[in-house]
Amino acid sequence: xxxxxxxxxxxxxxxxxxxxxxxxxxxxxxxxxxxxxxxxxxxxxxxxxxxxxxxxxxxxxxxxxxxxxxxxxxxxxxxxxxxxxxxxxxxxxxxxxxxxxxxxxxxxxxxxxxxxxxxxxxxxxxxxxxxxxxxxxxxxxxxxxxxxxxxxxxxxxxxxxxxxxxxxxxxxxxxxxxxxxxxxxxxxxxxxxxxxxxxxxxxxxxxxxxxxxxxxxxxxxxxxxxxxxxxxxxxxxxxxxxxxxxxxxxxxxxxxxxxxxxxxxxxx
Numbered sequence: 001x002x003x004x005x006x007x008x009x010x011x012x013x014x015x016x017x018x019x020x021x022x023x024x025x026x027x028x029x030x031x032x033x034x035x036x037x038x039x040x041x042x043x044x045x046x047x048x049x050x051x052x053x054x055x056x057x058x059x060x061x062x063x064x065x066x067x068x069x070x071x072x073x074x075x076x077x078x079x080x081x082x083x084x085x086x087x088x089x090x091x092x093x094x095x096x097x098x099x100x101x102x103x104x105x106x107x108x109x110x111x112x113x114x115x116x117x118x119x120x121x122x123x124x125x126x127x128x129x130x131x132x133x134x135x136x137x138x139x140x141x142x143x144x145x146x147x148x149x150x151x152x153x154x155x156x157x158x159x160x161x162x163x164x165x166x167x168x169x170x171x172x173x174x175x176x177x178x179x180x181x182x183x184x185x186x187x188x189x190x191x192x193x194x195x196x197x198x199x200x201x202x203x204x205x206x207x208x209x210x211x212x213x214x215x216x217x218x219x220x221x222x223x224x225x226x227x228x229x230x231x232x233x234x235x236x237x238x239x240x241x242x243x244x245x246x247x248x249x250x251x252x253x254x255x256x257x258x259x260x261x262x263x264x265x266x267x268x
Contacts, residue, residue, distance in 0.1 A: 062243035069241040073229050073248050080225035080252075083143050083218070084211040087150025092204055094151065095159035102159065103166035106192065116163070123156030128214045132223035143224030150211045150218075158207050165199040166192055202264055209260045216249050 015023065101107050102116035131152050135145035174191040182190070219227020226245060233241035 058239065061239035064240065065244050065247075066238065066240040067244070069229075069233070069238075069244045070248075073226065073245050076219070076226040076229040077248060077252065079143055080212065080215050080227075083146040083150060083215040083223075083225050084208060087147045087215065088154060088204065088208045088211050090147070090151035091154030091158055091207065095155045095162060098155065099159040099162035099166065100188070102163035105169070105171075106166055106188065116159070120156040120160045123152055123154070123159075125156075126153070128153040128218065129221055132218045132221050136222050141222030141224070146215055146218040146223035146225055149223055150215055153214070154207050154211060157210075158203050161203045162196065162200055165196040165203075169195045205260050205264055209256050212256050213253060216252075 098116050098119050101112050102120065104113055107113065107116075128149050131149035132145055135148045139145050139148070169192050173195075174187060177187045177191045215225050215227075217227045217230075219225045219229070220231050222228075226249060230242065230245040230249075233239075233245060
């Protein structure tokens with residue numbers, strides 16, 4: 001009876017004392033980090049007090065819209081589509097061989113795998129604006145710099161996901177082709193590609209959607225696109241023109257999101 005009573009007196013706890021201590025330590029660290037961050041960015045309370053008035057004044061300057069500025073905005077938007085599309089195509093062309101190199105089941109060489117992953121990390125760690133600044137310094141301002149910035153920024157994203165899709169491919173058909181004496185290229189085309197094709201096109205569409213958004217701001221550093229129209233209006237303090245550009249970007253993002261979702265659902 002005493003043993004049964006002892007068992008009934010026990011209380012179930014979700015976490016051990018060490019786990020609870022670790023959780024409290026994490027909460028304390030988070031609170032300290034937030035406080036230090038707030039003190040580091042030096043928030044000026046006086047600027048916060050009249051923020052609603054400043055926002056209302058800004059929106060007042062944006063209305064009514066300068067509809068005459070819609071034509072140059074549309075021309076810049078078409079250039080943005082060209083930058084995003086060509087940049088995505090270049091990125092896919094460069095990411096395919098690097099993705100094959102990164103997949104361990106396709107390229108069983110540790111040195112080549114690490115080199116490919118180094119390319120992925122380098123591409124993804126540098127922001128598209130930084131890439132644009134570098135190419136503007138090399139090729140001068142214009143859409144060429146923006147296209148190359150989009151391409152080099154996208155290699156890491158598309159290549160890494162493509163390599164992961166290759167590594168998850170079913171080995172059955174690949175082993176059958178290898179046993180039949182098929183050459184390496186035939187194994188990749190007939191064995192791997194049919195399995196990763198839906199993932200590849202899904203990655204390509206998703207990255208194209210992202211690149212349209214990123215290419216919209218590359219003009220702020222002289223890399224062409226609709227960002228040039230936005231930068232010009234901002235520098236001249238023409239807020240009614242800024243509103244036209246911002247609304248155009250917002251509409252384009254919504255439309256491309258709907259188009260990409262429709263294509264992925266119907267085709268892929």
